[in-house]
Amino acid sequence: xxxxxxxxxxxxxxxxxxxxxxxxxxxxxxxxxxxxxxxxxxxxxxxxxxxxxxxxxxxxxxxxxxxxxxxxxxxxxxxxxxxxxxxxxxxxxxxxxxxxxxxxxxxxxxxxxxxxxxxxxxxxxxxxxxxxxxxxxxxxxxxxxxxxxxxxxxxxxxxxxxxxxxxxxxxx
Amino acid sequence: xxxxxxxxxxxxxxxxxxxxxxxxxxxxxxxxxxxxxxxxxxxxxxxxxxxxxxxxxxxxxxxxxxxxxxxxxxxxxxxxxxxxxxxxxxxxxxxxxxxxxxxxxxxxxxxxxxxxxxxxxxxxxxxxxxxxxxxxxxx
Numbered sequence: 604x605x606x607x608x609x610x611x612x613x614x615x616x617x618x619x620x621x622x623x624x625x626x627x628x629x630x631x632x633x634x635x636x637x638x639x640x641x642x643x644x645x646x647x648x649x650x651x652x653x654x655x656x657x658x659x660x661x662x663x664x665x666x667x668x669x670x671x672x673x674x675x676x677x678x679x680x681x682x683x684x685x686x687x688x689x690x691x692x693x694x695x696x697x698x699x700x701x702x703x704x705x706x707x708x709x710x711x712x713x714x715x716x717x718x719x720x721x722x723x724x725x726x727x728x729x730x731x732x733x734x735x736x737x738x739x740x741x742x743x744x745x746x747x748x749x750x751x752x753x754x755x756x757x758x759x760x761x762x763x764x765x766x767x768x769x770x771x772x773x774x775x
Numbered sequence: 776x777x778x779x780x781x782x783x784x785x786x787x788x789x790x791x792x793x794x795x796x797x798x799x800x801x802x803x804x805x806x807x808x809x810x811x812x813x814x815x816x817x818x819x820x821x822x823x824x825x826x827x828x829x830x831x832x833x834x835x836x837x838x839x840x841x842x843x844x845x846x847x848x849x850x851x852x853x854x855x856x857x858x859x860x861x862x863x864x865x866x867x868x869x870x871x872x873x874x875x876x877x878x879x880x881x882x883x884x885x886x887x888x889x890x891x892x893x894x895x896x897x898x899x900x901x902x903x904x905x906x907x908x909x910x911x912x913x914x
Contacts, residue, residue: 636877680895681874703786711787718794728892734824734899736890742801749794760782 611770612650612658619646619666620673627674635743637724640751641717643670647693648713648759653770656697663693680731684724691723692716709763709775710756717752718745805888819887819904821864823857826850826897835862835902850896857900864900866891 622642631638643666651659667686671677696716699707707715721744729737763775819835825848838844843860845867853870855878863885866878873879878893890901 632875632877632880636881637875676874684894706784706786707790708782708784708787710783711790714787714790714794728894732892732894732897732899733828734890734892734901736899736901737892739805739888739890742798745794745798746802749791753791757779757782 608654608658612654612662615646615650615662616665616669619643619662620670622646623666623670631747635740635747637740638744638747641720641748641755644692644713644716644720644755645759645762647689648696648709648716648755649762651693651697651700652709652759652763652775653766653772656701659693659697663689683731684727687727688720688724691726692720695719708756709760710753713756713759714749714752717748717755721745721748809887819902821859822901822903823848824899833859838862848898850893850898852896855893855896855898857898864891864902866893866898866900869893870896 620643622645626640626642629640631640646666647659647663650662667682667689668677671679671682671685674681676682693716695718696712699712699715703711721741725737725741725744729735760775763771821833821835821838823831823833823846827849831846833844833846838859839861843858846857846859847854848857849855850870852872855866855870856868858865858867863883865883866881869876869879873893873895875895878891878896878898881889881891884891884900884902887902887904890899892899
């Protein structure tokens with residue numbers, strides 16, 4: 604079981620990296636500067652559902668570190684922005700998943716993650732540039748996080764339903 | 776729609792509604808407060824802050840000339856060129872090294888509220904009015 608878990612986690616890291624690259628090809632910046640789909644979150648949300656908190660965290664951190672090294676943005680501002688957003692979004696997703704499981708579906712979990720991903724990024728950008736005017740972007744980013752968050756949640760549910768039965772710990 | 780209802784709980788829908796209401800309030804708040812301020816044109820200033828935290832202040836009333844005012848602000852990536860003309864400001868040219876050039880795509884700003892922010896080059900441009908009784912607004 605342990606080897607199998609390691610293999611599946613690394614497959615999910617690979618999936619996250621590819622989705623991260625594909626996501627960069629889809630231009631959303633014409634709508635709102637800096638907006639993104641958040642496709643790479645499918646990988647760590649699946650990890651969270653399949654293996655729990657630490658597996659999802661592993662997938663998230665490996666994906667951000669490897670992705671930034673591959674794109675050449677390691678230790679730059681882009682890296683800190685995606686790290687802070689990713690971590691805050693993932694923590695909120697885990698809280699929703701573990702403590703509000705009977706109230707929210709995976710769509711709600713993904714939505715909470717998407718909204719707090721943006722809040723984390725804006726807070727980091729504020730620390731870097733120290734100008735409160737950057738919070739002006741936040742409501743627009745949160746409004747756009749609504750369709751993307753719901754979409755990511757649906758995609759995760761559909762993907763989860765296609766996985767072999769012996770992998771699943773819970774029903775979604 | 777029936778298919779989506781199969782996957783969503785009622786709490787999900789309440790969450791979506793709360794997010795919409797919350798973000799609409801945050802979007803409308805600066806517009807409402809801008810309309811409540813009277814005579815914003817007379818005492819409005821354009822502020823430019825660069826990476827050395829130096830702030831330059833230009834009265835909006837001095838920008839109504841034939842020639843635009845060009846300001847060069849230096850950041851860690853290079854020089855960003857800011858153009859101010861007819862009561863509006865924009866970031867005309869970001870340095871080549873700027874990966875996304877989001878500040879360039881923001882376009883013109885002419886009112887308090889919207890602002891041009893370049894995170895990689897640590898430059899921000901915004902408009903403030905002097906007779907406002909608020910020092911700063913945060914959302």
